[in-house]
Amino acid sequence: xxxxxxxxxxxxxxxxxxxxxxxxxxxxxxxxxPIDLDIKPGEFVSLIGxxxxxxxxxxxxVSGLEPISQGHVEIDxxxxxxxxxxxxxxxxxxxxxxxxxxxxxxxxxxxxxxxxKADMRSRADALFEQLDLVGAEDKYPWQLSGGMRQRxxxxxxxxxxxxxxxxDEPFGALDAISRTQIRHDLxxxxxxxxxxxxxxxxxxxxxxxxxxxxxxxxxxPGRIVEEISIDLPRPRPAHLGEYPEFxxxxxxxxxxxxxxxxxxx
Ligand SMILES: Nc1ncnc2c1ncn2[C@@H]1O[C@H](COP(=O)(O)OP(=O)(O)O)[C@@H](O)[C@H]1O
Ligand SMILES: [Mg+2]
Numbered sequence: 007x008x009x010x011x012x013x014x015x016x017x018x019x020x021x022x023x024x025x026x027x028x029x030x031x032x033x034x035x036x037x038x039x040p041i042d043l044d045i046k047p048g049e050f051v052s053l054i055g056x057x058x059x060x061x062x063x064x065x066x067x068v069s070g071l072e073p074i075s076q077g078h079v080e081i082d083x084x085x086x087x088x089x090x091x092x093x094x095x096x097x098x099x100x101x102x103x104x105x106x107x108x109x110x111x112x113x114x115x116x117x118x119x120x121x122x123k124a125d126m127r128s129r130a131d132a133l134f135e136q137l138d139l140v141g142a143e144d145k146y147p148w149q150l151s152g153g154m155r156q157r158x159x160x161x162x163x164x165x166x167x168x169x170x171x172x173x174d175e176p177f178g179a180l181d182a183i184s185r186t187q188i189r190h191d192l193x194x195x196x197x198x199x200x201x202x203x204x205x206x207x208x209x210x211x212x213x214x215x216x217x218x219x220x221x222x223x224x225x226x227p228g229r230i231v232e233e234i235s236i237d238l239p240r241p242r243p244a245h246l247g248e249y250p251e252f253x254x255x256x257x258x259x260x261x262x263x264x265x266x267x268x269x270x271x
Contacts, residue, residue: 016048016202017082017092017169019068024077025227026063036227038063042076043221043230047169050201052213054259055223056268061206064228065174066179069093082169091119094201098175100155102147102162108154109134109143112162117234119166126165133161136195153184160192162267170202177212186244189215193241213257214238215246222262233260 030053039059045051053061066072068079070089079086087109103109109130116126134140137157147155156176177185195214196203209215211265213220214236222232238251247250 015200018047018080019043019045019170019202019204020083021068022079024064024079025075026060026065026067026072027075038228039068041223041228041230042078043218044070045202045204047202048203049204050196050216051216052205052207052217052220053223054210054213055209055228056225056263056270057208059223059226059228061173061208061223061228063202065095065172065206065208068096069172071221093168094166094168094171096156096159096163096171096173096176098178100147100152101160102158104147107144107146108139108158111147111158112165115162115166117141121166129167130161132163133164136193136198137161138216149183152180153188156180156188157191160195164195164199164201164221167257168201170204172204172206174206175208176205183211185209190241191246192216197240210256210259211246213259214252215242220259222256222259224266225268231266234258 021041021043023040023042026037041064053064055061063072067074068086071085081090081092093241103114106114112130112133113126115121116123124181134143139154139157141160142150142154142158147158150158159176177188181189189212205213205216217236220234220236221230222234223229224231234255236255243249244266
């Protein structure tokens with residue numbers, strides 16, 4: 007397989023002038039935008055910005071989980087009017103159910119969506135293999151490391167074969183070694199499946215390490231101030247810091263944040 011070739015199984019995401027205002031009247035709070043997004047099928051795009059700038063809000067608007075105050079979103083050319091089902095979401099906190107084993111957490115998707123059990127189980131098994139989770143099937147979340155719990159969350163987000171994956175700071179709570187490992191495994195999985203990924207992070211290393219394109223956001227209310235294409239071969243190495251090309255991209259993003267007066271993100 008040519009890893010650079012787009013397999014075309016992902017959805018396109020287009021957003022025009024989307025804005026979010028939480029609350030009304032004197033309590034109204036302008037949390038985001040307006041922003042535009044143009045994400046191609048199968049593209050891996052990161053959104054990076056300071057805490058509170060509206061990254062999670064963007065995720066909620068694009069997935070239809072929160073109403074858009076102004077502007078509109080189209081998924082695969084169709085206007086977004088309700089929460090989409092063709093999606094997998096991974097949050098910073100794994101949000102696995104403690105009373106279900108790893109495999110039962112993943113199979114929750116089959117139960118909720120009433121999909122074929124045998125088919126879904128074989129997809130779950132394949133994902134457990136790809137995510138280095140073999141042997142963890144019958145363990146409960148509290149018996150797994152943080153990295154493994156996030157891997158189970160990724161399996162759960164992908165088991166129903168959605169056309170897009172949205173990840174909201176998924177590795178934020180993990181230690182450095184687990185982050186590097188899971189980043190690599192996510193990249194390999196993405197190369198194999200080519201789902202469209204919107205990856206939210208405040209880690210420059212993660213954004214450059216994973217993305218085709220990085221969208222840099224300003225402070226609240228967040229707007230997209232710069233877009234950087236990451237032209238580095240894949241799969242990308244674990245120790246990106248050793249590569250001068252990586253350092254150039256990272257510096258570029260730091261410089262943008264410096265100009266915006268953002269040092270903490
Ligand atoms: N449901 C809500 N009601 C009111 N304000 C909110 C709500 N959700 C988020 N906010 C505010 O909107 C801003 C953006 O939040 P969020 O999208 O979570 O930022 P980020 O993910 O970039 O840290 C923050 O100031 C936050 O407090
Ligand atoms: Mg957030």
